[in-house]
Amino acid sequence: MSNPKLRFDGRVAVVTGSGGGLGRCYALLLASRGAKVVVNDVGTTVTGQSQNFATGSRPADLVVAEIRKAGGTAAANYDSVTEGEKIIEFAVKQFGGIDILINNAGILRDVSFRNINEAQWRDVIDVHVNGAMRCAKAAWKYMEKQQYGRIVNASSASGIYGSFGQANYSTAKAGIIGLTSTLSNEGKKRNIFTNAVAPIAGTRMTETVWSKDLVDMMRPEYVAGFVCYLCSEACTGTGDIYEVGANWAGKLRWERTAGCMLPIGHTLEDIHANWAKYGDFTNAVHPKDTLDSYQMVFDMFEEKYKVKSTAEAPTSKASPSSVTLSKAASSLKCAPILSSIVAQIAGPNGAAIAEKASFVYRVDILSAKGAQPVSFTLNLKSSPPTANEGAPAKFDACFTMLDEDFIAIMTRKLNHQVAFMQGRMKIKGNMRAATKFTPSLFAPPSKL
Structure with a gap:
């Protein structure tokens, strides 16, 4: 048939x-x-x-x-x-x-x-x-x-x-x-x-x-x-x-060698001495997309140079299942999304979210260009993970963007990689940590 x-x-x-x-x-x-x-x-x-x-x-x-x-x-x-x-x-x-x-x-x-x-x-x-x-x-x-x-x-x-x-x-x-x-x-x-x-x-x-x-x-x-x-x-x-x-x-499919990462300050002679390693496909990898490609390099860099997190993981009380936002935060169009993220981190899926991105994040949202940002801390390193309004003393990665761009990213209307490349989402801190934090960590908001 x-x-x-x-x-x-x-x-x-x-x-x-x-x-x-x-x-x-x-x-x-x-x-x-x-x-x-x-x-x-x-x-x-x-x-x-x-x-x-x-x-x-x-x-x-x-x-x-x-x-x-x-x-x-x-x-x-x-x-x-x-x-x-x-x-x-x-x-x-x-x-x-x-x-x-x-x-x-x-x-x-x-x-x-x-x-x-x-x-x-x-x-x-x-x-x-x-x-x-x-x-x-x-x-x-x-x-x-x-x-x-x-x-x-x-x-x-x-x-x-x-x-x-x-x-x-x-x-x-x-x-x-x-x-x-x-x-x-x-x-x-x-x-x-x-x-x-x-x-x-x-x-x-x-x-x-x-x-x-x-x-x-x-x-x-x-x-x-x-x-x-x-x-x-x-x-x-x-x-x-x-x-x-x-x-x-x-x-x-694309295939890439494991390659060779040389010390900071290496010379052309060092590259020449290690040339065979760049073309050795013994332990080849197969990047699926740009994020996957970058992530492999970030991981190797972290391992090579023993990059450590700058943020501590204090033991914290669990986030409330609902949050009362400040007047400034409540005035943001993305306030329902922020509340949803807090609830999801505090909810039964919080541990699963933290397992995928065990870092401390700062998210700065601007109502308009040049406005004072409203900051949020998402501590996915603590046990249990927490989320609250306010800037952390230390963080692994910080994201800064306009209210409307945050909405577009979280509702999957704007690809987060595109937002970064277009300068609509600024990132500072540990890039490996930044690549772990994606909209897919959270359930899409049902409505605004």
Whole structure:
């Protein structure tokens, strides 16, 4: 019996560059399983040159005809992905929405790096990277509103490993991986899942570097099933990169050596003497995200230099289950969140919270820029952990931010890492302690 989550009835899919090759196979398979498909293709050569076609005979028209002949629903679109908003609006006008986006369109301008010119570089970046961004950006608002979306971006082995004579293409396809990771981070809480594939298939683009026998053997149909699975409700993975071809698929991950941390004041000679350690994968690690990556370094630094907490852990009476805030604290818009945090630390989950971040934190909230901060102490080091209004004598990490930004962070509308990088959340003290204190420690506030 067919799994309904592996069908696409009622779903609207846009497949860019689907007038032939991989894109055509994606469009045909999605349509065969119930999707309404926008077959997008500008009808150019693989190098982006214009071609003349009789009415109804453009590549997108021919694929639409195939779909309709098989009983499916499809519409042809000829806009360039560099104007991605036109493609998405076409889908919305034709079929009432957008649920699935496969960013497959691409061109080549193969040339050695020594001989590449500005136009050859710019054109490839514009189609692959900016095109994928513009299509995704236009679709994003619809996916956010409906709390559902599936995006698959086409990367390449060239973007992962590099390829001679393809500096422009390799750079573009590597950029697609970064775009995929960030869209995954921003979209997953809204049920928008984004993944990337590096297809291994015989197409017009691989004809430029593969033999005819190899192109004929590695059929694009052998990739389509996996890509369409990534577009389904059944797929819950996001932010992943897969190499796919010949009815095979494999997931990639980042791997980093344990590395080598040298003493403060080390010299270039010290680096040279330890060079082999930087490349020794014997005890390799696999960072999952930027926070995980940084945390590993913070932990090693703390261990190497025996960094100790600056805050003591006095034995304290438990926090009250409810707290009476001062007039200044009560006037903050985030007052209900602060009260909730105090209650959670004092409640039955307080020990579990403290176990994940056993430090003393100071949180300074400003009602407006330049205003006097309202301070809170969260002592997750004491037993039992406590929380109260007022600044601690000593702390491990201090967070300072505006009232509105604190609300956005705690309600998961603003990523805390983004807030830090944008300067909206200031941090001082022990960075290892700071990275342990995240909104996920606490249950999301039900209302303000």
